[in-house]
Amino acid sequence: MMVEKEDLGLSLSLSFPENNKKSSPFNLMHKKSWTDSLFPSSDRSSETCRVETRTFLKGIDVNRLPETADADEEAGVSSPNSTISSVSGNKRSEREANNCEENETSRGISDEEDGETSKKKLRLSKDQSAILEESFKEHNTLNPKQKLALAKSLGLRPRQVEVWFQNRRARTKLKQTEVDCEFLKRWYENLTEENRRLHKEVQELRALKLSPKLYMQMTPPTTLTTCPSCERVGPPPNSSSSGPTPTPMGQAQTRPMPFNIWANTLHPRS
């Protein structure tokens, strides 16, 4: 049921409807700040929350398995392999800071515990990554509810889920770009080859024209004819295809205009 653009987007379809800004789940969102309704905390409360967490998680080694069950339980780390980040607050964190209560009191996850000193990074566990991956296969963007639910089930902060999806989309796009480049490269090589072949054919025809006998006896060229009036070389009148060389990706031999494979991807804003 899901579109298989996935698998790192190795198809050339480039159809990422959900990726389209205009159709992003964002539109489905009630702008009446869901964070406000869900986590109506002020900056101060998030700061408080941060401080509490800092003490709360003090002593938990970053990027290390929680040593004790206590640590695991109290930190609310979902998976034993998951580790704790301590990135200091920023604009996004502030946005998400309201989630503090949800995620640090009830879930116990914090990224702020020693934020003032270090900037350690969380490494998601395999389980977490796998679940995120599965989720990404279903939707490559998340609406706030999905994000919250996923974050909760994974024991992560919504911001982390958001970031993961963002980076995942970027990876998908990068992969797709690589595939596109490869495709264009092959296409270019093919056109170059075809061009070379056609030039050669023109030369041969011109040479033959110099010897009328042969010219009259020859079978019509496979791909080109000479216009009787202007004597220019062109495709055969009844030919539906303009070249014998198969174009890449099994395309028709009439050279199609390259579809804009970057539409909606490279310049989504313009």
Next chain:
DNA sequence: AAGTTTATTGCCCTTACGTCA
């Protein structure tokens, strides 16, 4: 109704950390 402000999110670019050879 039209224009402005505000809030929210996505994308891009970049940085910094963790891992591995």
Next chain:
DNA sequence: CTTGACGTAAGGGCAATAAAC
């Protein structure tokens, strides 16, 4: 043990969008 390459989580900036004013 050190180092460089690579993957990736996360920060910051900007644009787009919709709701509120």
